[in-house]
Every structure is written in structure tokens, then in C-alpha cells.
Amino acid sequence: MTHCPESTTPTLTSRHVSLQDVIGLLEGATSATVLCHVQPDADTIGSGLALGIVLERKGIPVQVSFATPDRLPVSMSGLPGRHLLVPAEDVAESVDLLVTVDCGSAGRLGALASRLGGARRSLVIDHHRSNTRYGMFDLIDDSAEATTAVLARLFDLWNVEIDADLAHCLYAGLVTDTGSFRWVQPGTHTLAERLLGTGIDGAAIARTLLDTHPFGWLPMLGAVLSSAVLVPEAAQGRGLVHAAIRCTDSAGLGSEEVESVVDIVRTTSEAEVAAVFKESAPGSWSVSLRSKETVDVAAVAERLGGGGHRFAAGYTVSGPVESAICALRETLG
Numbered sequence: 001m002t003h004c005p006e007s008t009t010p011t012l013t014s015r016h017v018s019l020q021d022v023i024g025l026l027e028g029a030t031s032a033t034v035l036c037h038v039q040p041d042a043d044t045i046g047s048g049l050a051l052g053i054v055l056e057r058k059g060i061p062v063q064v065s066f067a068t069p070d071r072l073p074v075s076m077s078g079l080p081g082r083h084l085l086v087p088a089e090d091v092a093e094s095v096d097l098l099v100t101v102d103c104g105s106a107g108r109l110g111a112l113a114s115r116l117g118g119a120r121r122s123l124v125i126d127h128h129r130s131n132t133r134y135g136m137f138d139l140i141d142d143s144a145e146a147t148t149a150v151l152a153r154l155f156d157l158w159n160v161e162i163d164a165d166l167a168h169c170l171y172a173g174l175v176t177d178t179g180s181f182r183w184v185q186p187g188t189h190t191l192a193e194r195l196l197g198t199g200i201d202g203a204a205i206a207r208t209l210l211d212t213h214p215f216g217w218l219p220m221l222g223a224v225l226s227s228a229v230l231v232p233e234a235a236q237g238r239g240l241v242h243a244a245i246r247c248t249d250s251a252g253l254g255s256e257e258v259e260s261v262v263d264i265v266r267t268t269s270e271a272e273v274a275a276v277f278k279e280s281a282p283g284s285w286s287v288s289l290r291s292k293e294t295v296d297v298a299a300v301a302e303r304l305g306g307g308g309h310r311f312a313a314g315y316t317v318s319g320p321v322e323s324a325i326c327a328l329r330e331t332l333g
């Protein structure tokens with residue numbers, strides 16, 4: 001998803017580097033900025049804070065930040081390392097090494113994309129297949145379940161001991177990006193087992209991040225779900241289900257409440273593709289796409305100016321939601 005104009009995107013083609021090269025870059029840094037994507041989720045924040053903790057322990061001055069919103073989502077406020085977070089406007093203009101985590105394009109840095117130009121070196125650590133390789137160096141593993149899983153491998157090779165604080169941050173990304181261990185692969189549970197072995201409370205972390213909402217979430221869900229639409233003929237007959245969350249529906253609620261809706265909508269058995277249109281400001285929509293087996297929603301989102309993963313992607317669009325739905329249906333074919 002892109003939330004901001006791309007005009008600040010530098011025209012760089014990054015060089016893919018190995019885990020060992022990344023260790024060299026990090027070890028050699030005299031100062032570091034770690035940036036997470038806008039409208040942060042637990043994978044980008046867990047990654048940013050874990051990397052921040054490690055750099056701080058190595059004596060490297062480090063700031064961690066994200067452009068918007070101006071406060072950390074409530075569900076992530078208990079993550080270790082949050083003392084490293086600084087408001088976006090306080091992020092140093094120039095730095096020795098800038099690292100972005102879980103951020104598929106410069107646009108996803110929002111206003112902080114401007115800091116790429118002030119960095120002596122920049123490194124992109126990510127797992128989005130659609131990553132636009134906007135840094136000088138990149139470590140992009142699109143086979144990884146989460147960016148925190150990439151960091152776990154980096155820490156192992158770096159001989160960084162994953163203690164309970166680091167494990168908490170890494171588990172936060174792993175449990176959320178795998179949809180509570182639905183989208184897993186060989187090795188996912190091995191990593192989870194290692195992290196849990198540090199003594200962290202996996203149940204409490206998952207409950208805090210995924211299963212905690214204010215009461216106002218229930219009437220919002222009622223209104224939004226009751227207006228969902230099924231279009232069986234869309235996506236070459238595979239089916240599309242869509243729903244819209246207007247500003248008036250989500251007033252007073254947090255991003256966790258808004259982001260939760262697609263996980264219910266996507267369960268519709270008659271639809272291969274699910275789309276939730278989230279109104280961020282009147283007439284501005286952030287769109288979450290999900291698919292199950294046959295439709296590559298990353299490709300769909302890329303054609304609409306966004307990006308993501310094969311089965312989970314997004315983009316932004318402005319104007320009436322009806323036109324946005326039409327454009328999506330055309331793109332789906």
C-alpha cells in the first residue's frame with residue numbers, strides 16, 4: 001500500500017546483499033536510523049524495535065520511527081524497545097546508516113522517505129515480493145513469513161543472543177504476519193518454539209495484538225459487515241466480496257479495529273478475492289486485498305499503484321468508493 005506521494009522516491013537500484021554483508025553494514029555504522037512503514041503493523045514495529053535494541057546494545061546511537069500516525073497503536077504499546085521510538089519530526093536529517101524494515105516502497109515511509117537522501121548508506125530489509133528496491137542495499141526475502149523471521153536469521157548469523165525482549169518483538173511480527181500461524185511453512189513453528197523458549201508469554205502477546213478491541217468495535221463490525229457485497233461473477237467467476245468502512249463507521253476506533261475487518265470478510269466461501277475499502281479521510285481510501293489460492297493480489301495491487309504479497313496486498317485510491325470498486329473489478333478481469 002502506498003499512503004503518500006512517491007515524488008520523494010530516489011531513483012536508485014539497490015544492490016542485493018547477503019546476511020553476512022548486512023552484518024558488516026550494521027557493525028560498521030556510526031549512527032543508525034531504523035524506519036518502519038506508515039500505519040505500522042506489529043511486523044514492522046517488532047522488526048524496528050528488535051533491530052534498534054540490538055544496535056543500542058552494540059553502542060551504536062539509534063533512532064526508530066514511523067511517519068504516521070503520530071502515536072504507536074495501543075496494541076503495540078507494550079513491546080520492548082519502545083524507548084528508542086522518536087516522533088517523525090525528530091528523526092535526524094542525516095545519518096550514517098538508514099535501515100527500513102518491512103517497507104515495500106519509499107512511499108510507505110510517508111514523510112520520512114525524505115531521510116533516504118540524508119543517509120550515507122541505506123539498507124532495505126523486507127519480505128514483500130513487490131519491494132521496489134529503493135535503498136542502496138537490500139536484503140529482501142520474499143519467502144520469509146515475516147520481516148521478523150528475516151531478522152531472526154540475521155541475529156543468529158551475527159551471534160546475537162535472542163533473549164526475551166528480542167523474542168517478544170520477533171514473535172509479535174511472526175504471530176501477526178502468519179495470521180496466528182495460519183500461513184506457515186516448514187520452519188515457522190521451529191522459530192516460534194525457539195522464541196517461546198525464552199519465557200515470553202505467547203498467549204498474552206497474541207491476545208494483546210490480535211484479540212483486544214474496545215466495545216465500539218462490535219457496532220462498527222455490525223454496520224460494515226451488513227453492507228458487504230458479494231459479486232460472484234467477478235475475477236473470472238471466482239468471486240469478489242467487498243465491504244467499505246467509512247470515516248463515520250470507524251470514528252473513535254483505532255487502526256487495529258479497522259484492520260481486523262478484512263480477516264472476517266475474506267472468510268466468505270463464495271469469493272476467491274476479498275477487498276475492504278478503508279476511508280482514511282473523506283474520499284481517500286486505503287484498500288486491503290486478500291485471496292485464497294488462484295488470484296495474485298500483489299499483481300492486482302501493483303497495477304493499481306500499491307503492492308504486497310501474493311495473497312495479501314493493498315493500495316490507495318481517492319474518489320467515490322463506487323468508482324474504486326469498478327476499477328478493482330476491471331483489474332480483476
Ligand SMILES: [Mn+2]
Pocket residue numbers: 043044102127146147177
Ligand atoms: Mn510484514
